[in-house]
Every structure is written in C-alpha cells, then in structure tokens.
Amino acid sequence: MKKLFAILLVACMAVSLCACSSNGGSDDAADVKGEGVMTYAEYMAAPLDSEVTVETYVQAKESWWDNKATIYTQDKEGAYFLYDLPISEEDYNKLTPGTKIKVTGYKTEYSSQIEIIDATFEIEEGSYIAPAFDATSILGTDEIKNHMTQLVTIKGLTIEASDANGAPFLYNWDGSGSDGDHVYFTASLNGQSYSFNVRTYLCGPETEVYKAATTLNVGDVVDVECYLYYYTDQPQPRVISITKK
Amino acid sequence: MRKITSILMCLVLMIGLLTGCHGSQGIPEFTVPEGFDESKPIELTFWAKNDTNKAQTDIYYAAIDSFQKLYPNITVNMRLYTDYGRIYNDVITNISTNTTPNVCITYPDHIATYMTGAGTVVPLDQLFTNSAYGFDGFSLKYDGPSQSEMVPQFLKECMIGSSTYAIPFMRSTEALYINQTYVEKLGYTVPDVVTWDWIWEVSEAATEKNPDGTFKLNGQNVMIPFIYKSTDNMMIQMLKQMGAGYSTADGEIQIFNDETKGILYDVAEHVGSGAFSTFKISSYPANFLNAGQCLFAVDSTAGATWMGSDAPLLDIAPENLVEFTTVVRPIPQIDPENPQMISQGPSICIFNKSDPQVVLASWLFAQYLLTNEVQIAYAETEGYVPVTTKAQKADEYREYLARAGEDNNQHYRVKIDASKLLIDNVSNTFTTPVFNGSTSLRDAAGQLIESVAKSVRRGETIDEAYMTKLYDNTSALYRLDQISQGAGQAAAGSEDLGPLPTPAVTLIAVLAVAWVGIAVFYFADQAKKKKQKA
Numbered sequence: 024m025k026k027l028f029a030i031l032l033v034a035c036m037a038v039s040l041c042a043c044s045s046n047g048g049s050d051d052a053a054d055v056k057g058e059g060v061m062t063y064a065e066y067m068a069a070p071l072d073s074e075v076t077v078e079t080y081v082q083a084k085e086s087w088w089d090n091k092a093t094i095y096t097q098d099k100e101g102a103y104f105l106y107d108l109p110i111s112e113e114d115y116n117k118l119t120p121g122t123k124i125k126v127t128g129y130k131t132e133y134s135s136q137i138e139i140i141d142a143t144f145e146i147e148e149g150s151y152i153a154p155a156f157d158a159t160s161i162l163g164t165d166e167i168k169n170h171m172t173q174l175v176t177i178k179g180l181t182i183e184a185s186d187a188n189g190a191p192f193l194y195n196w197d198g199s200g201s202d203g204d205h206v207y208f209t210a211s212l213n214g215q216s217y218s219f220n221v222r223t224y225l226c227g228p229e230t231e232v233y234k235a236a237t238t239l240n241v242g243d244v245v246d247v248e249c250y251l252y253y254y255t256d257q258p259q260p261r262v263i264s265i266t267k268k
Numbered sequence: 269m270r271k272i273t274s275i276l277m278c279l280v281l282m283i284g285l286l287t288g289c290h291g292s293q294g295i296p297e298f299t300v301p302e303g304f305d306e307s308k309p310i311e312l313t314f315w316a317k318n319d320t321n322k323a324q325t326d327i328y329y330a331a332i333d334s335f336q337k338l339y340p341n342i343t344v345n346m347r348l349y350t351d352y353g354r355i356y357n358d359v360i361t362n363i364s365t366n367t368t369p370n371v372c373i374t375y376p377d378h379i380a381t382y383m384t385g386a387g388t389v390v391p392l393d394q395l396f397t398n399s400a401y402g403f404d405g406f407s408l409k410y411d412g413p414s415q416s417e418m419v420p421q422f423l424k425e426c427m428i429g430s431s432t433y434a435i436p437f438m439r440s441t442e443a444l445y446i447n448q449t450y451v452e453k454l455g456y457t458v459p460d461v462v463t464w465d466w467i468w469e470v471s472e473a474a475t476e477k478n479p480d481g482t483f484k485l486n487g488q489n490v491m492i493p494f495i496y497k498s499t500d501n502m503m504i505q506m507l508k509q510m511g512a513g514y515s516t517a518d519g520e521i522q523i524f525n526d527e528t529k530g531i532l533y534d535v536a537e538h539v540g541s542g543a544f545s546t547f548k549i550s551s552y553p554a555n556f557l558n559a560g561q562c563l564f565a566v567d568s569t570a571g572a573t574w575m576g577s578d579a580p581l582l583d584i585a586p587e588n589l590v591e592f593t594t595v596v597r598p599i600p601q602i603d604p605e606n607p608q609m610i611s612q613g614p615s616i617c618i619f620n621k622s623d624p625q626v627v628l629a630s631w632l633f634a635q636y637l638l639t640n641e642v643q644i645a646y647a648e649t650e651g652y653v654p655v656t657t658k659a660q661k662a663d664e665y666r667e668y669l670a671r672a673g674e675d676n677n678q679h680y681r682v683k684i685d686a687s688k689l690l691i692d693n694v695s696n697t698f699t700t701p702v703f704n705g706s707t708s709l710r711d712a713a714g715q716l717i718e719s720v721a722k723s724v725r726r727g728e729t730i731d732e733a734y735m736t737k738l739y740d741n742t743s744a745l746y747r748l749d750q751i752s753q754g755a756g757q758a759a760a761g762s763e764d765l766g767p768l769p770t771p772a773v774t775l776i777a778v779l780a781v782a783w784v785g786i787a788v789f790y791f792a793d794q795a796k797k798k799k800q801k802a
Contacts, residue, residue: 072725134551199322201348255584
C-alpha cells in the first residue's frame with residue numbers, strides 16, 4: 024500500500040511540474056507550430072508587406088479604443104508587435120496575459136519598428152508568459168535590436184535630469200503634458216544616456232509603474248522592465264516596472 | 269367609466285410630458301444674461317489641444333493665469349490633448365452624461381456631430397453682437413477684437429447652417445517642404461508653384477538606384493521622394509483643384525466618382541515605383557526629409573518647426589541629420605494660376621450649461637483667447653496665422669515676420685515662410701462642407717489613398733474590379749450610405765430633420781390610440797345618456 028501511495032505521490036509531483044512549466048517560461052521545449060504557421064525565424068525572414076501567420080502569446084495590451092488595440096506578444100523564440108489589431112471590446116477582454124492566439128496579418132516596418140498590421144486573430148489552447156530577458160550588458164550595442172519588442176530588464180540605471188531645469192521626468196517628451204500623460208525620463212548606464220517612457224495606453228496613471236516614474240529623483244538607481252519598442256532606429260523602451268535600489 | 273377616463277387622461281399627459289422633454293437634455297436654451305455676476309465663483313473646464321509643444325502649453329497656462337487675474341471669480345481647469353480625435357471621442361462620451369467641458373478646442377466637422385444632442389453647443393451669434401460682452405463689448409476687461417477684425421473667411425468656417433457655433437483660434441494650411449539641394453542635384457529648378465505633374469516627374473527621377481542597390485541621389489538604402497502626411501487632405505484638395513465632387517453642402521456624398529479613381533490610379537503608379545508614400549505607411553515626413561531620404565514632404569504649416577536641417581525640433585538622431593536647403597511652397601496644384609489649398613486649424617466651441625452665468629463666463633474666456641496677447645504668442649510657436657486682423661496688423665507680429673531667419677528658434681525661417689504662405693493665400697483657401705457625417709467622409713477620403721497604397725505594396729492588382737470593391741467597402745465602413753441628404757441643415761436645426769425615429773413614431777401612435785379611445789368613450793357615453801333619456 025505504501026508503495027502504491029509513493030508511486031501516486033511521484034505521479035502527482037510530475038503532473039504538477041508539467042503544469043508549472045507551461046505557465047512560467049521555464050520550459051525549454053520549442054513551440055510546436057500549427058499547419059501554415061511561421062516560426063519566429065521565418066517571420067523575421069519574411070519580406071515587408073507580405074502576409075504572415077504566427078502563433079504567439081499575449082504578454083501585455085494597450086487600452087482598447089475605437090475597436091482597435093495594440094498588443095505585445097511573444098513566443099519562446101521572439102516577440103511580435105500587433106499594431107492597431109481590429110478587435111471588439113468583448114474579445115479584447117478575453118486577451119489576458121499568456122493567452123495563445125493565431126494571428127494573420129501583414130508584416131510592416133514603421134519608423135524601424137517591425138510590426139503586424141491589418142491582422143485577424145483567433146484564440147487557441149495554450150498559455151505562456153515570457154520571462155524578461157536581461158539586456159543590461161547589451162544596452163547601447165547593435166545586438167539589442169535582436170530583442171525588438173521583447174520584454175527586457177535593464178539593471179542599475181541612474182536617473183538623470185530630463186531637461187535643462189533638472190526635472191527628473193517629463194509629461195510628454197518635451198514636458199508639454201500634465202499629470203495623466205505619458206511620462207518620459209532619462210537614465211544612464213556606463214556613461215551613456217537613454218530615454219525611457221511610461222506610456223499611459225499601456226500603464227495608466229493608476230498603475231504602480233506610473234506612480235514610481237512620477238516620483239523619480241535625479242540620482243536614483245533603478246532596475247526597469249520594459250518592452251523594447253523601436254523608433255527611428257533607436258530603442259524607445261516602454262517601461263512596465265521600476266524598482267528603486 | 270370615470271376611472272377609465274382618468275387613466276386615459278393621465279396616460280396622455282404622461283406621454284405628452286415624456287415627448288416634450290425628449291432631446292432637450294433638460295438644459296434650457298442659452299440666452300445672454302443682462303450682466304455678469306462677478307461675485308459668484310465659477311469653475312470652467314477647458315479641453316485644449318496642442319501639437320505636443322511645450323511653448324504652446326505654456327501660452328495656454330499664461331493665458332489662463334492672466335484671465336483669472338481679470339476675472340478672479342472664474343477658475344479655468346485645463347485638460348491637455350495632443351489629438352483632435354481623442355477630444356472628439358471624449359466629448360461624444362460626455363454628451364450623454366451632461367459632463368461636457370465648458371470650452372473646447374475642436375474642428376467644425378466635429379461640432380456637427382456634437383449638435384445631434386439638441387442644445388449641446390451654444391450658438392454664438394447673439395454673444396458676438398452683445399453690446400456689453402460681445403466682440404469689443406464695453407464691459408469686457410480686456411482689449412479683444414471687434415467682429416470686423418475677425419478674418420471673415422476663418423469666421424465663416426465656423427458656421428453651420430445660418431448660425432456660428434465656434435470661433436476660430438488659429439489657422440494653418442498645408443505646405444510643401446522641399447529639399448531644394450536634392451531637386452537641383454537632379455537637374456530641376458523649384459518653381460514658385462509646383463504642379464502635380466512636376467512633382468511626380470521629379471519624384472520618379474529620384475528613385476534611380478546604383479548597382480549596389482543604394483539610391484543614386486543620396487547614396488543611402490532609403491529614399492521615399494514624396495511623402496504626404498494627411499491623405500484625407502490630399503484627396504480633398506486634389507478633388508477641389510479638379511473641380512470634382514466631394515460632397516454638397518447638405519451632405520450628399522459625391523466622392524465616389526471618376527476623378528477620384530484617376531487620383532487613385534496615379535497614387536498606385538507612384539507607390540508602385542517607390543516614388544510616393546504616406547505618413548500612415550512610412551511615418552513622419554519630417555524625419556525622412558531631415559535624414560536626406562525624402563525630397564518633398566507635405567505637412568501642415570503648423571509642423572514647420574520640424575522641417576529642415578536647422579529645425580528647432582528634431583525627431584531623429586543628430587548623426588542621421590543631412591545638410592540641405594529647405595524651401596516652402598504651396599501644395600502641388602493642377603492649375604498654378606489658380607492655386608487652391610485647405611484652411612484648417614483649431615476652433616473653439618462652448619457647451620451649453622443650465623446656468624447662463626457659466627456659459628457667459630465660458631464665452632468671456634473663449635473670447636480672451638482672441639486677444640493679441642494670446643494670438644500672437646501662439647501663432648509664433650508654429651507656422652500658424654492669427655485669426656484676427658488686429659493681431660496680424662500689430663507691430664509686434666509684423667516685426668516677427670520681418671525677422672525671418674535671424675535665428676533658428678523663434679525666427680526660424682522655414683516656420684515664418686510657412687506662416688507667410690497662408691497669409692499670402694487666404695483668398696485661395698477653402699473648407700469642406702460641415703454636416704453630421706462629414707468627419708466620416710473626410711476619414712474615408714484619406715482611407716481610399718491609404719488602401720490603394722497598401723494594396724500596391726502587397727502586390728494586389730489595381731484595376732476597375734478593385735476600384736468597385738474599394739468604393740463599396742469604403743462606403744460601408746464609414747457608413748456613407750447612411751448619411752441622409754439634408755444632414756447639413758439638420759445639424760443646423762432647420763426644418764428638414766429626416767424621417768422620425770421609431771420610438772417617436774411609436775409614441776405618436778400610442779397618443780393617437782389614446783385619443784381615439786377617449787373619443788369612442790365620449791360618444792358611447794353620450795349615446796348611452798340619450799338612450800336613458802329616451
């Protein structure tokens with residue numbers, strides 16, 4: 024009886040481990056793609072303006088507006104930026120982090136950001152949350168572009184003044200906004216300065232990261248988690264968490 | 269029997285009350301009060317739009333501060349927007365809950381939609397002419413313009429039907445920003461007025477490549493010779509220049525015509541060759557222009573501070589900036605002898621509230637934005653033009669224009685050239701008819717170009733079958749087939765309001781049945797009494 028009990032326990036543990044692996048990003052097994060679905064490498068190799076079909080997992084989403092939403096997605100190989108995905112509010116609410124979706128749309132490049140536009144999608148079985156890639160050591164190098172759109176972490180940044188008046192952050196890129204607008208801040212690593220932003224469509228004024236960004240001080244040392252958005256060939260990271268050291 | 273009569277009477281009364289309230293939202297029509305009560309604290313909400321430009325928001329804040337000093341009982345709370353579409357969406361959402369702002373920067377097209385909520389937007393004509401608080405009124409605490417000092421074309425743009433529902437705040441038009449250095453390198457000379465034929469020819473010439481795949485003109489991997497920012501404006505202006513249909517004043521949709529098709533075939537040809545693209549497809553024209561990857565950028569004159577090697581505002585890395593000479597011209601024309609260009613820019617409307625004192629306070633603030641102090645300062649932030657001749661003729665503004673090119677900030681030459689372009693062409697500007705649905709038509713006009721451009725890039729065939737499908741899809745997507753003729757007059761409150769909605773028809777039917785019931789009862793009762801007497 025004890026033997027049987029032990030076997031059952033082991034079996035239960037094994038089942039539990041499997042369950043964890045499908046939701047924590049710790050599974051090294053590559054995604055098995057469905058019929059007619061591109062791998063990440065095939066997607067990246069596809070020419071601009073061509074039709075692409077990918078299976079990917081929702082990681083974050085911007086606010087729904089005018090029957091559209093911009094969605095940050097990732098599979099185990101790379102990330103896919105779904106710009107202005109046509110979607111009803113009801114379907115939008117179904118896209119929780121981890122949700123697997125099959126997306127068909129057109130690959131395009133807008134100001135150096137690779138994205139999928141004019142897409143349709145369907146929800147599939149499966150879930151995956153991508154772990155943040157530590158990009159600290161490659162910040163400022165060409166290599167970082169290989170991680171476009173991915174969730175990355177950058178550690179040990181020092182907050183610098185964002186304008187000539189010494190402001191630690193600005194509402195809108197030039198300070199033309201007010202509370203509730205996008206927040207921009209500058210931070211340095213190894214003597215190089217970089218611009219970061221908290222985009223209200225992604226993380227609104229009620230979120231912890233927005234509050235953290237608007238209480239930054241020059242000289243603060245922080246770790247950030249951000250989606251690696253690109254604009255005019257420069258990373259323009261969209262921050263979703265700030266941890267003060 | 270008397271009980272039944274009472275019930276029927278009550279029913280009729282209730283129906284009468286319900287139908288009588290419908291559409292008024294409980295706010296009485298605004299009439300100008302005899303005086304402004306300066307002892308009563310009033311809080312105003314002002315939804316303002318800026319071009320993501322700190323100088324502009326600073327001017328708004330300064331204007332509010334100065335105004336509040338003049339009228340200490342009024343507090344103005346500003347909410348900043350950078351997108352007209354967002355303001356429009358938020359206003360629509362707030363109309364249903366009676367939580368619209370008091371004063372709002374807007375487009376006349378949008379006002380036509382706001383006005384579907386009856387009594388929502390205040391008609392301003394009675395305020396304009398009020399001797400105490402109207403233009404140049406004797407009770408005003410500031411030196412505002414008289415009505416005759418408002419530029420007539422700009423004020424007329426704010427009329428819907430026979431009433432004026434907004435005041436212009438700033439005006440701009442579109443300009444063609446040209447990399448003259450590259451045009452001359454190709455062997456061409458920039459004319460005073462560029463034609464469409466000329467711009468397509470030069471754009472095609474700029475697509476020539478070296479054997480290694482780089483472009484001959486700039487030696488780079490990227491060259492999009494001609495980029496248009498607002499394709500809705502592109503379509504609207506081309507149709508106007510051709511004398512072709514867009515819409516009638518009362519909302520008849522005319523855009524799906526042969527001239528439109530001709531424009532779309534031209535767009536298809538030049539997208540196919542790589543000579544032309546749009547902002548929605550490729551991003552901001554200024555970024556490509558400044559990186560030496562574009563010869564012709566069409567954008568608002570209010571975007572002039574981003575254009576050129578010396579532009580005070582830059583959105584690309586400094587190492588990507590290329591040195592060249594920028595010249596400003598009117599948008600391309602079909603007939604250079606008779607140029608035509610759009611008039612655009614922010615206007616201000618006032619929303620109705622139950623307290624006339626609040627509405628009057630809103631008007632006082634809106635009118636304050638027309639003073640020289642605000643007009644000149646704001647116009648100088650971009651290639652805008654003040655909407656009053658009072659400001660345009662002011663020494664301060666004339667001096668500002670005369671100092672073009674003295675520096676690359678306040679007197680940035682390209683910015684002032686853009687303002688002068690509009691000042692010199694006010695009589696050549698036009699606007700499109702405003703009616704409930706005109707916003708959708710404008711969106712559709714741009715979408716036609718965007719759709720064709722995308723289709724070409726995706727290798728689709730552009731032929732008659734494609735055009736037929738495109739017209740059908742665009743009409744359905746923007747519900748242009750549902751815009752009734754007469755929408756313009758309906759928005760302005762004239763007699764032609766179209767067919768009655770179903771609930772109204774139902775209520776009228778119930779009323780009729782009730783009256784018939786009363787009549788039947790009455791005659792039956794009379795007959796019964798006669799019988800009893802007999």
